[in-house]
Amino acid sequence: MRTFDIQRRAERLRRRVLFIGPGECNVCGSRVRFQSVTEIIGGPLAAHGFPYTMDELETLNHRRYLCPVCGAADRDRLYKLYMDRFLEPDGVCRVVDFAPSAALSASLRSRADLEYRTADLMMPGVDDVVDITDMPTYADGSFDFFICSHVLEHVSDDSRALRELYRVLVPGGRGIIMTPVAPEGSFDEDPSVTDEEERWRRFCQGDHVRLYDRSTLCSRIRQSGFEVSLFGSSTFGEETFERHAIALNSWLYIAHKPDTDAV
Numbered sequence: 001m002r003t004f005d006i007q008r009r010a011e012r013l014r015r016r017v018l019f020i021g022p023g024e025c026n027v028c029g030s031r032v033r034f035q036s037v038t039e040i041i042g043g044p045l046a047a048h049g050f051p052y053t054m055d056e057l058e059t060l061n062h063r064r065y066l067c068p069v070c071g072a073a074d075r076d077r078l079y080k081l082y083m084d085r086f087l088e089p090d091g092v093c094r095v096v097d098f099a100p101s102a103a104l105s106a107s108l109r110s111r112a113d114l115e116y117r118t119a120d121l122m123m124p125g126v127d128d129v130v131d132i133t134d135m136p137t138y139a140d141g142s143f144d145f146f147i148c149s150h151v152l153e154h155v156s157d158d159s160r161a162l163r164e165l166y167r168v169l170v171p172g173g174r175g176i177i178m179t180p181v182a183p184e185g186s187f188d189e190d191p192s193v194t195d196e197e198e199r200w201r202r203f204c205q206g207d208h209v210r211l212y213d214r215s216t217l218c219s220r221i222r223q224s225g226f227e228v229s230l231f232g233s234s235t236f237g238e239e240t241f242e243r244h245a246i247a248l249n250s251w252l253y254i255a256h257k258p259d260t261d262a263v
């Protein structure tokens with residue numbers, strides 16, 4: 001028992017050192033001390049009476065969130081992990097990134113094996129100005145991969161956006177779909193709520209129109225025809241998550257458009 005206790009204590013110490021110590025940003029390759037957003041995000045949430053703690057939200061390492069060199073957030077580092085490991089295109093892979101993060105976008109644009117475009121309705125400087133719920137700019141099957149991160153919670157008709165994502169993807173194509181995800185049973189949606197204060201309290205931010213939980217997010221993605229897979233620390237390894245400052249309760253949602261040839 002004594003040996004077991006020592007081992008457990010050593011493991012706790014090792015984790016604490018990893019937890020507070022420097023890590024490595026896999027988006028820019030720098031060894032850094034990641035910056036906290038605990039006050040920046042947690043302050044307004046608490047002030048507005050949002051009922052969940054930040055630790056209860058999936059994929060939010062608020063204590064070690066931001067890379068001080070490139071500005072990548074923890075979720076950007078998670079997407080990079082996935083794309084480095086699982087995106088091995090035969091030839092050039094056509095990628096569209098909605099509401100792109102500057103750090104990840106710069107990294108992906110530099111890859112010769114990607115034909116990379118950015119898209120958004122409001123964000124200045126994107127390649128294509130599009131409304132994700134209606135994208136006539138893109139023909140059916142225009143892309144092999146998409147990133148739709150922290151977009152759907154802002155969109156009134158998320159099902160319509162998901163159908164458009166399905167349409168513009170080639171059969172067999174995949175995409176990252178991420179939103180804030182609160183504990184199971186927390187799903188909340190009310191289009192009549194336009195008051196910013198109430199949106200903060202119920203939906204986690206003043207410009208969000210709903211709060212997802214895992215089962216509702218997955219079922220909405222499936223309703224548009226996609227299959228959904230979740231990737232977490234068991235896929236990438238706890239050491240890898242800790243090194244890149246990705247919380248162990250992080251989950252990556254991958255939508256997959258079935259390959260019609262296989263049906």
Ligand SMILES: [Zn+2]
Pocket residue numbers: 025026027028029030067068069070071072
């Ligand atoms: Zn970085």
